[in-house]
Structures are given as structure tokens and as C-alpha cells.
Amino acid sequence: MKNPIPNCPFCATDIAAISFYETENFRTIYNRSPILPGHSLLIPKRHFESLLDFSDAELSEIMIHAKQAIQLLLKAFNCKGFNLSLQEKEEAGQSVAHFHLHIIPRKEKDLHKPGDWYPKLIESELIDSEERQKLSHSEMIKMAEFIKKAAKIIRK
Numbered sequence: 694m695k696n697p698i699p700n701c702p703f704c705a706t707d708i709a710a711i712s713f714y715e716t717e718n719f720r721t722i723y724n725r726s727p728i729l730p731g732h733s734l735l736i737p738k739r740h741f742e743s744l745l746d747f748s749d750a751e752l753s754e755i756m757i758h759a760k761q762a763i764q765l766l767l768k769a770f771n772c773k774g775f776n777l778s779l780q781e782k783e784e785a786g787q788s789v790a791h792f793h794l795h796i797i798p799r800k801e802k803d804l805h806k807p808g809d810w811y812p813k814l815i816e817s818e819l820i821d822s823e824e825r826q827k828l829s830h831s832e833m834i835k836m837a838e839f840i841k842k843a844a845k846i847i848r849k
């Protein structure tokens with residue numbers, strides 16, 4: 694674990710502004726280039742590259758954090774299904790070398806076939822960043838606010 698890494702988008706100082714759920718060591722942010730509505734990323738606050746670098750306590754925090762973030766997203770985007778995906782190392786399609794777990798809420802008939810999310814995800818990770826349609830920083834802040842509002846409804 695190194696902290697922080699220059700030019701790492703997930704170590705950037707403005708990342709907290711686009712986060713909609715935080716625990717001690719992790720945050721979940723909206724994906725700048727979502728493949729479906731609600732597509733988000735669970736990332737560690739410090740720069741870890743690999744799932745294999747976390748302690749057992751951090752691994753359990755990841756899954757407990759993911760469970761809560763998934764519940765917020767399902768509520769905010771009115772979904773029951775979701776996909777989780779982790780790409781480790783370039784050969785597996787990882788584009789940013791800072792651990793990020795994809796959370797993708799799913800709706801019936803949101804894609805031609807339910808399994809089409811995976812090629813879309815790989816395509817979105819590999820396509821040159823200039824060609825990807827990206828949300829602006831202010832659009833991402835708005836999205837984080839939208840999800841946080843849905844979270845308040847859940848906690849009532």
C-alpha cells in the first residue's frame with residue numbers, strides 16, 4: 694500500500710465530493726463512465742492495488758460496505774438485481790491500478806441479454822479514455838447527492 698499516488702484518479706483530492714457512501718477505510722463513488730444507470734465503484738481511501746493486499750479485517754469491511762452501498766443503489770435506481778465485478782491486473786482488464794469493485798444495479802430487460810454487462814464493462818475499461826463518454830465532475834456530484842437522498846428514505 695502506497696499513499697497517495699500522483700495521477701491516480703482514485704487518489705485525487707476531489708474524490709470525496711463524488712462519494713455517496715463512506716466507512717472508515719472505504720468509499721463508494723458513482724462511475725464516471727457508467728455502463729448502466731447506478732454503475733458505481735467501491736474503492737479504498739488509501740492506494741491499494743490488489744484484493745490480496747488487504748488484511749482480513751479490511752476484507753470483511755469491504756463486503757459489509759458493499760452490502761450497504763448495494764442497498765442504497767437498488768433503492769435509488771429501483772432495482773432488485775445487481776452485478777459485482779473485480780478486474781485484477783491488466784491481463785484481466787483492470788484499467789486503473791487502484792482497487793475498485795464495480796457495483797452495477799440491474800433491471801429486467803436493461804440489456805438485450807442479462808449477461809451482456811460483462812463485454813460492456815470490459816469495453817468500457819479498455820476503450821481509450823478520451824473516447825469514453827464521461828460525466829463531468831458536477832454531474833457526478835449531483836448523482837452522489839441523488840443517491841444520498843435515496844439513502845435517507847431507506848433509513849426512515
Ligand SMILES: [Zn+2]
Pocket residue numbers: 697698701702703704739740741790791
Ligand atoms: Zn490510487
